[in-house]
Amino acid sequence: MQETKSTCPYCGVGCGVVIQHDGRHITGVRGDPDHPANFGRLCTKGTNLHLTATPVVLQHQRLHVPLKRAARGEAPAAISWDQANREIADRLLAIRAQHGPEAIGVYISGQLLTEDYTAFNKLARAVIGTPHIDSNSRLCMSSAVVGYKQSLGADAPPCSYEDIELADCLLVSGANPAWAHPILFRRLEAARAAKPGHKLIVIDPRRTETAELADLHLQIRAGTDVALCHGLLNAVIQRGWAAGDFIAAHTEGFEAVQALVRDWSPARAAEVCGVAEADIWQAAEWFATSPRSLSLYCMGLNQSSAGTAKNTALINLHLATGQIGRPGAGPFSLTGQPNAMGGRESGGMATLLPGHRDPAKAEDWAEISTLWGAPDLPGQRGHTAVEMFEAAAHGEIKALWIVCTNPAQSMPDQAMVRAALERCELVVLQESFAHTATARYADYLLPAATWGEKEGTVTNSERRISRVRPAVPAPGEARADWRIARDIAALIDGGLGRAPRLAADSAEALWLEHREATRGRDLDITGLTWAVLEADGPQQWPYAQGATQGTPRLYTDGRFATNNGRARFIARPYLPTAEATDANRPFALTTGRLRDQWHGMSRSGAVPGLFAHEGRPLVRLHPADAGTLADGTLVRVRSARGALVLPLKRDPNLAPATADIAMHWGDEFVGAQQGVNAVTHGAACPDSRQPELKFAAVAITPA
Numbered sequence: 136m137q138e139t140k141s142t143c144p145y146c147g148v149g150c151g152v153v154i155q156h157d158g159r160h161i162t163g164v165r166g167d168p169d170h171p172a173n174f175g176r177l178c179t180k181g182t183n184l185h186l187t188a189t190p191v192v193l194q195h196q197r198l199h200v201p202l203k204r205a206a207r208g209e210a211p212a213a214i215s216w217d218q219a220n221r222e223i224a225d226r227l228l229a230i231r232a233q234h235g236p237e238a239i240g241v242y243i244s245g246q247l248l249t250e251d252y253t254a255f256n257k258l259a260r261a262v263i264g265t266p267h268i269d270s271n272s273r274l275c276m277s278s279a280v281v282g283y284k285q286s287l288g289a290d291a292p293p294c295s296y297e298d299i300e301l302a303d304c305l306l307v308s309g310a311n312p313a314w315a316h317p318i319l320f321r322r323l324e325a326a327r328a329a330k331p332g333h334k335l336i337v338i339d340p341r342r343t344e345t346a347e348l349a350d351l352h353l354q355i356r357a358g359t360d361v362a363l364c365h366g367l368l369n370a371v372i373q374r375g376w377a378a379g380d381f382i383a384a385h386t387e388g389f390e391a392v393q394a395l396v397r398d399w400s401p402a403r404a405a406e407v408c409g410v411a412e413a414d415i416w417q418a419a420e421w422f423a424t425s426p427r428s429l430s431l432y433c434m435g436l437n438q439s440s441a442g443t444a445k446n447t448a449l450i451n452l453h454l455a456t457g458q459i460g461r462p463g464a465g466p467f468s469l470t471g472q473p474n475a476m477g478g479r480e481s482g483g484m485a486t487l488l489p490g491h492r493d494p495a496k497a498e499d500w501a502e503i504s505t506l507w508g509a510p511d512l513p514g515q516r517g518h519t520a521v522e523m524f525e526a527a528a529h530g531e532i533k534a535l536w537i538v539c540t541n542p543a544q545s546m547p548d549q550a551m552v553r554a555a556l557e558r559c560e561l562v563v564l565q566e567s568f569a570h571t572a573t574a575r576y577a578d579y580l581l582p583a584a585t586w587g588e589k590e591g592t593v594t595n596s597e598r599r600i601s602r603v604r605p606a607v608p609a610p611g612e613a614r615a616d617w618r619i620a621r622d623i624a625a626l627i628d629g630g631l632g633r634a635p636r637l638a639a640d641s642a643e644a645l646w647l648e649h650r651e652a653t654r655g656r657d658l659d660i661t662g663l664t665w666a667v668l669e670a671d672g673p674q675q676w677p678y679a680q681g682a683t684q685g686t687p688r689l690y691t692d693g694r695f696a697t698n699n700g701r702a703r704f705i706a707r708p709y710l711p712t713a714e715a716t717d718a719n720r721p722f723a724l725t726t727g728r729l730r731d732q733w734h735g736m737s738r739s740g741a742v743p744g745l746f747a748h749e750g751r752p753l754v755r756l757h758p759a760d761a762g763t764l765a766d767g768t769l770v771r772v773r774s775a776r777g778a779l780v781l782p783l784k785r786d787p788n789l790a791p792a793t794a795d796i797a798m799h800w801g802d803e804f805v806g807a808q809q810g811v812n813a814v815t816h817g818a819a820c821p822d823s824r825q826p827e828l829k830f831a832a833v834a835i836t837p838a
């Protein structure tokens with residue numbers, strides 16, 4: 136048996152794994168005891184990783200060769216890589232010539248490696264010339280990106296996982312790490328056991344397993360997070376718990392926020408949020424007066440039409456109490472995907488450029504033009520995820536190249552997304568798994584290598600860069616994602632009569648290009664090499680030239696990444712959700728993860744044992760709302776966009792008037808229906824463009 140160290144491909148905790156194999160097949164997996172994210176521990180998903188690469192899965196669930204559909208609706212047939220690359224390049228060139236490069240969109244994934252991101256970013260912006268490249272990370276953490284930039288000046292989570300152990304008070308808001316980030320939750324449990332007097336506050340409309348552990352659970356009405364943060368800040372100011380010296384020395388804008396929250400007494404916030412006023416006073420006291428307070432937050436804040444306002448309102452609390460820039464203190468956003476962070480760093484998104492540069496700044500485009508040797512970059516931001524599919528639905532975008540993601544299942548407002556895919560002249564899907572919902576719409580399916588077969592790097596939630604290493608060859612003719620991009624890019628460049636702009640011949644060469652884009656930036660990693668990662672293990676950025684170790688914590692000197700070094704209080708009013716419940720649609724539908732499943736289940740769904748925790752899609756409803764309907768009764772869940780029929784589950788852990796459906800189930804599990812995104816909507820935060828997957832107004836009636 137051989138062993139190869141790599142990283143878990145599921146969540147943003149980024150646990151180190153040791154792949155056991157015989158050089159041809161993966162036979163087992165264990166946690167890497169040397170990895171500082173998990174110290175050898177793995178959750179159920181990680182422990183079962185090898186079962187996603189069994190010979191049966193490889194044979195029946197993976198794509199092996201390039202496939203082409205002669206016509207939509209027909210079964211695809213095998214073609215050679217040469218033919219697929221040539222035909223795709225020719226068709227993209229033809230669309231580009233007839234409609235302009237903006238008629239092409241590239242939709243990628245937070246599960247790609249940083250090297251793949253770098254390749255696709257160049258392919259879209261420098262080779263095709265389209266501004267329209269975005270990632271499914273838009274659905275995951277773009278509100279956290281904008282929140283950090285607005286408040287602290289850079290998209291840089293300032294904390295480390297060890298802060299979970301160091302904090303005296305932990306505020307978990309809109310997150311359920313017990314299921315979504317299980318290894319961090321184990322660290323949280325251990326920290327509480329080891330520290331008498333530790334306080335855990337959880338803000339969530341659902342009484343989750345995380346909330347079960349809390350000293351105080353604020354079970355707010357879905358979507359009222361900003362009102363709660365304003366009420367907490369009001370209490371902090373009223374009781375004199377604000378850190379006046381810190382505010383004066385290191386921040387700006389406090390007066391405007393003070394004026395804004397003056398109207399948000401804990402009594403008013405309690406009424407709007409549906410919680411007890413005394414609980415708001417208590418939470419404010421624990422958070423402000425504990426020596427070290429840390430917040431952990433995730434999709435409950437991010438997936439919202441007020442996503443950025445929710446993030447900045449929480450960061451306001453940290454700034455007002457001086458709970459930042461110290462061990463055990465700070466606002467710590469958790470990433471859902473294994474490399475959402477790497478995508479942010481390499482700028483493979485419509486609203487970002489490499490090295491945390493800004494597409495709104497001409498000088499940032501100029502720097503990337505120089506780095507890439509491409510004088511004709513688009514020069515403006517492109518369509519974000521929902522916008523890209525809307526543009527395709529309207530006929531503005533004619534071709535979509537989709538990589539390592541399944542928008543026909545995972546995007547909100549699925550009827551619109553599927554109509555967009557049908558209307559496109561060309562859909563290219565680059566995937567490892569053969570049977571996703573999006574595969575049915577693809578004109579070309581390109582087989583991609585995946586976990587255990589490819590190499591590169593990922594960055595986890597605490598800014599730690601880890602190596603991903605290949606243990607076995609990819610099945611059939613599957614290739615690394617960056618290589619597929621490079622080969623078609625070369626044909627497009629050739630068709631345009633110029634030298635290849637994406638010419639890297641290895642993942643490491645692409646990583647070095649990415650590294651150069653960080654020089655002098657807040658995330659500078661010019662002191663890091665793959666040899667250092669080999670010798671010293673995973674490292675946290677920044678790691679500038681001359682450094683001998685990474686950086687566990689940011690802003691420890693009280694200087695923030697803004698122009699004047701001061702963090703900014705952001706005064707944003709509480710706004711209601713994009714949709715409101717009413718007499719016709721009285722339930723607030725929220726979505727979330729199951730403990731043992733991952734995204735659209737293309738990988739985790741291959742492991743029968745992972746269905747033991749929950750084996751079928753359900754809609755959960757508070758018993759008071761379910762009335763006399765028994766568990767298992769089929770009910771119709773109907774929104775303004777669509778409907779689906781699911782078995783009911785009575786669940787006293789939900790707030791009244793709230794319904795909950797797990798995000799994972801798609802067509803193959805819900806029959807001819809489309810999973811929860813048949814009823815969700817694409818209304819998004821105006822700043823981050825992240826859609827509001829946590830709130831849709833629905834009716835629920837017996838089917």
Ligand code: SF4
Nearest residue numbers: 143145146150178181
């Ligand atoms: Fe993988 Fe996340 Fe589980 Fe760690 S916590 S083993 S990264 S799924």
